[in-house]
């Protein structure tokens with residue numbers, strides 16, 4: 627869309643969630659659509675859980691081209707779709723929908739976006755020892771794509787049961803043994819000793835608790851890759867300490883950007899203006 631003009635041929639994409647006010651997606655996608663001159667706009671929709679079914683029918687009725695899906699709908703939306711991509715189905719969560727002539731297909735670009743962020747840094751997951759902190763929704767998307775790509779996984783969580791449950795599911799889908807441990811200093815020390823990559827998917831270190839880190843600084847070392855999926859703040863305490871200790875750091879902004887890139891490509895069939903998306907996300911996050 628040039629000069630932000632909405633016309634009779636403008637195509638609509640959006641994001642559904644509840645709450646939705648803090649989403650970064652409209653800023654990122656509108657910047658990308660304008661740069662690409664594609665005649666698309668992106669809007670936020672506050673959809674309550676009890677209205678999810680009607681909202682999804684509305685996607686077909688209004689001929690909305692695509693949706694991002696965020697909390698609390700990523701799991702609940704699946705029964706209302708016509709098809710789900712096979713990895714998203716295994717993960718059990720969808721964060722992107724594409725409307726192909728009223729047939730709605732769900733994808734998980736949290737998973738593919740995380741992978742692309744790693745690959746862009748020149749890191750191939752196959753055979754790498756990866757420690758994932760946390761066993762919630764984001765952890766699951768990341769663990770499943772890493773298992774699919776042949777990484778060796780250890781999942782460490784404050785409560786052991788969700789980590790064990792995830793390890794069991796990964797074994798049943800991929801026949802891969804995954805270690806599940808409780809989050810404490812002793813287990814972190816053992817797991818990080820042989821690790822190539824550590825991914826933080828917990829909310830420890832997220833604003834307003836930016837002073838906290840899930841990992842003691844002394845356990846971080848050169849050669850380790852530290853990927854913190856938190857993007858607010860853009861540099862967490864974990865990342866700052868990892869950098870100081872000579873580890874390689876990857877910011878949650880990269881996962882945010884690459885999941886958006888993957889969605890943009892699914893909706894438009896074109897390659898995304900990645901740098902424009904990154905700059906707009908960083909600008910919006912800086913002014914928070």
Ligand code: ATR
Nearest residue numbers: 760761762763764765783784785788827828829830
């Ligand atoms: P997301 O969708 O971002 O993954 P989530 O599904 O709510 O969010 O998962 C939050 C994760 O952060 C969980 O692994 C949670 O651990 P528990 O399963 O033990 O609750 C973890 N988490 C949240 N607060 C934490 C804290 N103070 N210390 C350690 N882990 C924490």
